[in-house]
Structures are given as structure tokens and as C-alpha cells.
Amino acid sequence: MAEERVLMKGNEALAEAAIRAGCRCYFGYPITPQTEIAAYMSKRMPKIEGGVFLQAESEIAAINMVYGAAASGVRAMTSSSSPGVSLKSEGISYIAGCDLPCVIVNVQRGGPGLGGIQPSQSDYYMATKAGGHGDFHLLVFAPASVQDMADFAVWAFESADKYRMPAMILSDGLLGQMMEPVVFPEISSAQPEKPWAAVGHNNARPHNIINSLYLQPDELEASNIQRFERYEVVKREMASAQTYLTEDAEIIVTGYGATSRIIRSAVNAARKEGIKAGMLRPVTLWPFPEQAYKDTLSTAKVYLDVEMSMGQMVNDVKLAIECKRPVHFFGHTGGIIPTPAEVLAQIKALDEKIRKGDI
Amino acid sequence: MILERPKSLADVSTHFCPGCSHGIVHRLVSEVMDELQIEGRTVGICPVGCAVTSYNYFTCDMIEAAHGRAPAVATGVKRANPDKVVFTYQGDGDLAAIGTAETVHSATRGENITVIFINNTIYGMTGGQMAPTTLPGQVTQTTPYGRDPRYAGFPVRICEMVSTLSGCAYAERVAVDSPAHVKAAKKAIMKGFRNQLDGMGFSIIEILSTCPTNWGMTPSQAIERVRNEMIPYYPLGVYKDMTDKGGVFGDK
Ligand SMILES: Cc1ncc(C[n+]2csc(CCOP(=O)(O)OP(=O)(O)O)c2C)c(N)n1
Ligand code: SF4
Numbered sequence: 001m002a003e004e005r006v007l008m009k010g011n012e013a014l015a016e017a018a019i020r021a022g023c024r025c026y027f028g029y030p031i032t033p034q035t036e037i038a039a040y041m042s043k044r045m046p047k048i049e050g051g052v053f054l055q056a057e058s059e060i061a062a063i064n065m066v067y068g069a070a071a072s073g074v075r076a077m078t079s080s081s082s083p084g085v086s087l088k089s090e091g092i093s094y095i096a097g098c099d100l101p102c103v104i105v106n107v108q109r110g111g112p113g114l115g116g117i118q119p120s121q122s123d124y125y126m127a128t129k130a131g132g133h134g135d136f137h138l139l140v141f142a143p144a145s146v147q148d149m150a151d152f153a154v155w156a157f158e159s160a161d162k163y164r165m166p167a168m169i170l171s172d173g174l175l176g177q178m179m180e181p182v183v184f185p186e187i188s189s190a191q192p193e194k195p196w197a198a199v200g201h202n203n204a205r206p207h208n209i210i211n212s213l214y215l216q217p218d219e220l221e222a223s224n225i226q227r228f229e230r231y232e233v234v235k236r237e238m239a240s241a242q243t244y245l246t247e248d249a250e251i252i253v254t255g256y257g258a259t260s261r262i263i264r265s266a267v268n269a270a271r272k273e274g275i276k277a278g279m280l281r282p283v284t285l286w287p288f289p290e291q292a293y294k295d296t297l298s299t300a301k302v303y304l305d306v307e308m309s310m311g312q313m314v315n316d317v318k319l320a321i322e323c324k325r326p327v328h329f330f331g332h333t334g335g336i337i338p339t340p341a342e343v344l345a346q347i348k349a350l351d352e353k354i355r356k357g358d359i
Numbered sequence: 360m361i362l363e364r365p366k367s368l369a370d371v372s373t374h375f376c377p378g379c380s381h382g383i384v385h386r387l388v389s390e391v392m393d394e395l396q397i398e399g400r401t402v403g404i405c406p407v408g409c410a411v412t413s414y415n416y417f418t419c420d421m422i423e424a425a426h427g428r429a430p431a432v433a434t435g436v437k438r439a440n441p442d443k444v445v446f447t448y449q450g451d452g453d454l455a456a457i458g459t460a461e462t463v464h465s466a467t468r469g470e471n472i473t474v475i476f477i478n479n480t481i482y483g484m485t486g487g488q489m490a491p492t493t494l495p496g497q498v499t500q501t502t503p504y505g506r507d508p509r510y511a512g513f514p515v516r517i518c519e520m521v522s523t524l525s526g527c528a529y530a531e532r533v534a535v536d537s538p539a540h541v542k543a544a545k546k547a548i549m550k551g552f553r554n555q556l557d558g559m560g561f562s563i564i565e566i567l568s569t570c571p572t573n574w575g576m577t578p579s580q581a582i583e584r585v586r587n588e589m590i591p592y593y594p595l596g597v598y599k600d601m602t603d604k605g606g607v608f609g610d611k
Pocket of ligand 1: 407408426450451454477481485
């Protein structure tokens with residue numbers, strides 16, 4: 001039976017969905033614009049059997065508490081915003097190196113440094129390329145609505161468990177603070193067995209060791225190769241994108257998260273003016289949905305990447321289409337949100353070039 | 360009995376140098392686990408330092424933490440599984456330098472965990488640099504002219520500091536330089552684990568330890584140094600004991 005729609009902030013919808021997905025431990029440290037997640041967890045967790053909310057002394061402590069809880073086989077989560085996620089990177093690397101599942105939420109704000117508290121998408125590199133030291137990847141989900149915030153919380157926990165890797169929900173201040181109706185997804189209560197967990201062997205099995213140290217080079221290499229073989233499966237099974245009016249599109253406007261909402265409006269406006277524009281929104285940022293981009297090559301003449309950053313996703317788009325078409329960039333940073341009118345102007349300029357034969 | 364290997368200690372040779380206290384302390388912790396019959400429900404957290412591979416030595420379930428973060432990892436395990444026994448085993452660089460915040464805050468929260476703290480006044484694993492506990496005048500790789508407090512600051516006295524925190528149930532400093540001290544150290548470790556079983560709050564046992572390799576000493580010279588230089592600066596004894604006051608929350 002479908003559940004009722006409720007009006008909620010993105011951050012709160014994510015927190016509620018995480019709990020419904022079986023998250024039993026939340027560790028965090030206050031930072032704008034994600035604090036609603038911690039506040040919501042502090043209200044709900046004490047009312048749930050086995051529920052743990054703890055305000056840590058730092059983001060470093062918080063991610064290491066997640067590490068401990070996840071190592072013991074419990075679904076655990078932390079959330080933060082950009083500067084706080086920088087601090088978590090060492091812990092994220094350990095979690096990945098130990099093949100532990102957990103969920104990390106980054107409600108992005110502007111950077112570098114203390115930056116600003118307004119929405120931003122300038123942690124794309126950090127999420128998809130440099131979540132910490134060493135050879136590893138995070139699953140990265142990019143919600144674009146309050147409904148996505150809820151759905152992806154469940155998706156993230158389930159995939160993290162399935163592939164035994166940390167998952168990140170890469171949101172931003174706009175989605176976190178925005179209110180929209182949401183229907184909470186149906187959740188299967190079954191969670192996979194975790195025979196590897198360090199939770200006491202009860203004298204019934206050899207001891208489990210959660211560890212990322214390999215002093216022998218060949219052992220470390222073997223462990224990395226094994227992990228990357230698993231990543232190949234993840235790439236095949238998880239890469240996800242959403243397309244809108246791309247079937248005949250000459251101009252593919254691409255962008256993730258909140259920016260994709262602006263792109264959609266601009267594409268609608270362009271279509272009204274007879275311009276064949278379409279939208280491609282990567283839903284998973286790692287794995288990057290390369291095939292979805294390749295599929296647009298049959299009609300596309302040019303790509304326009306729109307982000308709230310200095311253009312961190314551009315190279316991934318170029319690689320996905322193997323540089324077979326030009327890729328332009330338009331964006332704002334610092335908390336300035338691109339407007340549909342600005343994106344439309346960019347689309348029109350590209351359309352003009354196509355008409356003139358310049359593209 | 361003394362010579363028998365405790366069940367909670369794996370039958371493997373350790374990588375510790377001759378005369379290093381890590382081996383003795385591993386044995387004491389294992390004996391305590393055996394005597395309390397808790398190995399099957401214990402999760403140990405090892406540090407980054409010479410005890411990094413303790414996961415191969417203790418036969419309970421083990422987690423290897425990032426440098427200094429063991430108390431946070433222990434907090435995660437214990438909060439998620441309050442019925443399990445959780446201990447950390449940390450060196451002085453790990454616990455008193457890079458992990459100071461985790462130490463102080465797990466103590467002040469009254470986390471119901473047991474912390475085994477190896478104070479050997481040096482960074483062992485990385486080859487003998489200054490630790491927060493390095494004594495004034497002590498020569499290390501990074502204090503080649505001896506530690507000058509005017510320049511490199513003063514040593515940190517962890518038991519004294521942590522015992523001021525309301526969440527700390529038990530803080531005792533011991534040594535393992537003589538049979539009598541080893542016996543007292545075991546008693547303290549036993550108490551640290553018992554406290555956890557009784558829900559008393561944060562327990563820390565600081566063990567004055569040797570590092571003959573990086574001190575440039577023979578094992579017997581190293582033991583003399585513990586007696587003549589370390590114990591005077593780091594007095595042995597109980598710094599805090601809330602066990603007869605019902606633990607840190609007064610409800611036990
Ligand atoms: C983040 C980080 N910084 C530095 C190191 C390097 N490192 C490894 S062990 C160690 C010091 C260990 O000394 P201590 O905690 O006193 O333990 P001991 O080896 O003396 O037992 C350092 C600095 C590291 N592994 N990780
Ligand atoms: S280097 Fe020092 S602390 Fe490390 S094992 Fe050798 S003697 Fe022990």
C-alpha cells in the first residue's frame with residue numbers, strides 16, 4: 001500500500017529514510033548546511049531499539065565511530081558538509097581499505113577553505129577521485145529532489161552492503177534545505193549476513209580481523225586487484241543516468257543534482273523555441289554512467305556541462321564521449337545558483353553556432 | 360601456570376624486539392581475558408605503532424584503527440554493541456599526540472571501554488622520534504640535543520590529565536620493570552576490564568614501558584631507565600577510582 005506524502009526538508013527526508021533502511025548508528029559533528037540531519041537523528045534514534053545518535057568531538061572522530069560500528073556489522077552513517085568531509089577522508093580510506101559498508105552524506109557548500117555556507121558542487125573531485133589516500137572508490141549518488149534524498153539513502157545502504165564499500169550521497173545546500181513532498185520507499189527488512197564482522201566470535205569461529213595493513217607488497221597488490229575486480233562489477237551494475245528529451249537532441253545539457261533541475265527548465269524553454277536540446281543527468285557519479293553519454297552521440301553535436309563549480313565534471317564527460325564532440329562548460333561557484341535563463345542563453349549560443357556550421 | 364601460554368594469545372612469535380614491554384603487556388591482557396572468560400565477546404582495537412599487528416596476537420576479534428583514532432573506533436563498536444567488551448591498546452604517540460582529542464572525549468563521555476596505554480617515551484615504530492611523553496633532556500631522533508621544554512614543550516602526563524574528567528572511572532599508572540610491578544600491572548588491567556563488565560565508565564591503565572631499540576640500550580639498561588628516570592617523572596599509582604562510588608554516573 002502506497003504511503004502518504006509528507007512535506008519535508010531534504011536533509012530530514014534523508015535521515016528518516018536512512019533509519020527506515022536500518023541505519024542504527026549515526027555519528028556527526030555540526031556544520032551548516034547539513035545540521036538538520038544530526039538534529040533529526042538526535043530526536044529519532046533514542047526512540048528506536050538499538051538506535052545510536054552521538055555528537056562526536058570532530059568529523060575525524062565521527063567517521064572513526066562509523067568505522068567501528070560498521071566493522072561490527074551495523075548499518076552506520078555520518079553526514080557533514082565540505083570542510084568536514086575533508087577531515088573524514090583518512091577514515092573513509094580506512095573503511096574502503098577494510099571493505100566495510102557505510103553511508104557518508106556530503107551536503108556540499110562552497111570552497112576552498114572555509115568557503116561559504118551556500119549551495120555548491122565543488123566537491124565532485126573529492127567524492128569521485130580523491131575521497132582519501134590510496135587506490136579505492138566510493139559509490140557516489142547524486143540526488144536531485146527531496147524524494148531522491150529519501151530513495152537514495154535506502155539505495156546507498158543496500159548497495160554499500162551488497163558490494164562491501166562505503167557509499168556517499170553527494171547532495172548540496174539547496175536540496176538539503178528545500179521542502180518538497182516525499183513518499184518513503186518500501187523497504188525490505190532483510191539485511192545481508194555479515195560473517196566477517198568483528199563483534200565477538202563467541203568461541204565458535206576463528207577471530208575476525210578488520211584491517212587495511214598489508215606489509216607484504218604482493219599481498220597489498222593482490223587485495224587492491226581483488227577490490228578493483230569488484231569495482232568492474234559495480235560499474236556494470238550500478239551506473240545510472242536520467243535522460244530528458246535526448247532522443248533527437250543536438251545539444252545535450254548535462255549536470256547532476258540540483259543543477260539538473262535548472263537544466264530541465266532551460267531545456268523546456270529551448271524546446272519552445274524549436275531548439276533540439278535535451279538533458280542528461282548522471283545519477284551515480286561513481287560509477288560514471290559512460291554508456292548513457294555514448295548513447296547520445298548518434299544525435300548530439302555538442303555538449304554543455306553545467307555545474308555549481310569551476311567545471312569539475314567536464315573531463316568525465318569528455319572521456320565518456322571519447323572527445324568525439326566539443327564539451328562546453330557553464331557554471332557559477334561560491335553559492336551562486338545558475339538560472340534557467342542563463343543556461344538557456346548558453347543553449348541558444350550553441351544552437352546559433354550549429355546553424356552557422358561552427359560546430 | 361605462569362609459563363603456560365594464555366588461550367587469548369595466539370601461538371605465533373611476535374615481532375617485538377628483545378626486552379620490549381609490549382610482549383609482557385600482551386600476555387597480561389590475554390591472561391585477564393582468559394580469567395574473565397570474555398575472549399569470545401571481546402573486540403580489541405589496535406593502534407598505529409609497534410602494536411599495529413596485535414590483531415595477529417590477540418585471539419579475540421580485532422579491528423586495526425587509524426593513528427590515534429582507536430577510542431573513536433571503540434566508541435562506535437561499544438555504542439552499537441553495549442553487551443560486548445571493547446578495549447583499545449595504544450602507544451603514547453597514538454594516544455597522547457595525534458589521538459589526544461579522541462582520548463579526552465571518550466574519557467569525558469564516560470565511554471564504557473578499557474584503554475591499555477603503553478608509555479615508552481618515544482615513537483617506536485617510526486624509529487625513535489620525540490613523543491609527547493619524551494622526558495626533558497631525553498635524546499631522540501628529533502631531539503638530538505635532548506628535549507628542551509623551552510623549545511619542544513613539556514611531557515604530557517595522561518593519567519593526571521584524564522583523571523580530572525568526570526567520565527573517567529579509573530586511571531592507574533603501573534610499570535612492568537619487576538615481578539612485583541608486573542603483578543600489580545595485571546591487577547590494574549584486571550580491574551580495568553572488570554570495571555567495563557560492571558558498567559563503571561572509562562578505564563585507562565598506563566604502563567611505563569621499555570623501548571631498548573630506540574633508547575639505544577640493552578634490555579637491562581632499559582629496565583634501569585624505567586626505574587631511575589621514568590617512575591620519578593611519572594609516579595605510579597591510582598589517579599582515579601570511581602568503582603566504590605557507583606561508577607561515573609553513580610548508578611552501579
Ligand atoms: C596519520 C599518520 N601519521 C603518522 C603515521 C606514522 N606513524 C606510524 S607509528 C607512529 C608513532 C607510533 O608511536 P607510539 O604511538 O608511541 O607507539 P610505539 O610504536 O612506540 O609502540 C607514527 C607517527 C601514520 N601511520 N599515520
Ligand atoms: S621499536 Fe621499541 S616499542 Fe617497538 S617493538 Fe622494538 S622495543 Fe618495542
